[in-house]
Amino acid sequence: MALETCGSCLSCLLVPLALWSIVVNILLYFPNGKALHAASYQSPNHEWYFEGICFSGVMILLLAVIMIILECSVFYRCCQSESCNKTYRSFISIVLALLGIAFSGYSCIIFTLHLIQGPFCNSSSGWNYIFKDTAGGYLTDYPVWSKCTGPANIVEWNIILLSILIALSGLQLIICILKIAAELKRTLCGTYSVFVQAGIL
Template identity: 85%
Template sequence: MLSSVLAAFIGILGSGYCIIISALGLSHGPYCFTRLERNWMYPFTESSGGYLLEYNKWSACQEPHNIVQWNVTLFSILLVLGGIEFILCFIQIINGILGGVCGLCCSHEEILLLAVILITLECNMFYRCCRSESCNKTYRSFISIVLALLGVAFSAYSCIIFTLGLIQGPFCNSSHGWDYIFKDTAGGYLTDYLAWSRCTEPTNIVEWNTILLSILIALSGLQLIICSLKVVAELKRTLCGTYSVFVQAGIL
């Protein structure tokens, strides 16, 4: 249970951070070259997200092309994925805590209390499982494996996308116009710091792109490792009937 709750808690932290950053980015709007001011700025900062419903104002951003549509689509997808992951990890934490409590003190009072708290989270199923030790263990292991596999899928997808983005490089303005000028270097530009100056706009876009995607790759990789270990541990417990390779809370 300790490993299950810990992995889910880390997932909640990551998804919560993703939700907050995505919401702020969506509300703040993109950084673009405006038609009226003829300068690089955040033209929708003062609108508090109101620009999202005023499509006629999106044309205020002249460069990069379709940056508002791209910004809205990207952050909306991140919000949805972050929300789904947050809900799944939260359910996993509740499931882990419930299993631990039921295993230690499965009296009538505790069952009634847990049923009230989790009435919207399949309380009837949890109640039945708490009355049967074998059902309880099987159900918890199955839920843990499913949620861990979803974590593996999401984190692997994120890791691949972020890695491809890092290899391709940023979309920036150079002497040849707006393009992915490092897309043919197969990531070689990452060690060729002199080539970074080829991107003239936005300012320091190569550094920002490299740092951001590197952090996201590291976080996705960490989540992938944790979720993979969780899958292996639960499969070992289910198939072999032994304890998890993680330290159990009852042993401490």
Template identity: 75%
Template sequence: MGLETCGNCLSCLLIPLALWSIVVNILLYFPNGKTSYAASYQLPNYVWYFEGICFSGVMSFISIVLALLGIAFSGYNCIISALGLIQGPFCNSSTGWDYIFKDTAGGYLTDYSAWSRCTEPANIVEWNIILLSILIALSGLQMIICFLKVTAELKRTLCGTYSVFVQAGII
């Protein structure tokens, strides 16, 4: 497999990853498929950063610069998703709507008995853990692919297999 074919293959892999990131991020707006939480702004604050839609959805195809942007944007997606996972969901509990797990530093992730403290939306802890984990995995794959793309483009440019200069025709 030639370097150019590998670069094109990497670009093709970014398309479905970007589309899945967008879909998963949109699902975060509708816990359990219900629109009422989005309509009443009872969603976690990290959802409004649009990490999977705007940033992880940016695909790098042609140049090193775009691949570097892909690394940066995928990294942004990964960081925001991880912070959202650590913070925990915004949910209704006996004390009202709040981030009831915010002081656990992510410890709630393995304390399954504490998840029942979130009474609304139903199963919001599981919903957020699954979707944010998927976003972390997708953005990680995108960072790896974009890094490989940068490497392939740099090798192609620096090793002379990429025509940087346009040769003028002889008249």
């Protein structure tokens, strides 16, 4: 019962997570939090893919808004029967939640790969991914961070923001899974109750 009741609030939880994903991803364009760096910083290719802004941001936000609208019966009715209407809306919500799993799951994987690869920074050999061959070992090898001479604190900035993005997309993934479970329970239990009532009659 708790899962069904919470099902309607899960979509609302996706909204702030999507907005935070957009904000945090934008901050990746401002190393060390300074706009001055953004103008001269040779931004790596992966940041122009807009994973955080597009997939775990705009797309998740769009899906959440549609699911919220579907949960408000005053906005949408597909058929005369109330049980049919609820079942149809639950089915659409499940499809949207599956898309949410795909978007957030993809973002989580990409952010993890970027974190393992390390930041794109300036070093004695020029601009490059100098930690890409460490398989993420640089994360705990603090002395090697000094190899990145610019922008200042780029390693810390990259690790913190990507870790936040991984957490946000991970939460989105969990919420979408819970949303599917809630809608399946609502649909199956609702269908079962209809069959029971029909059998009694």
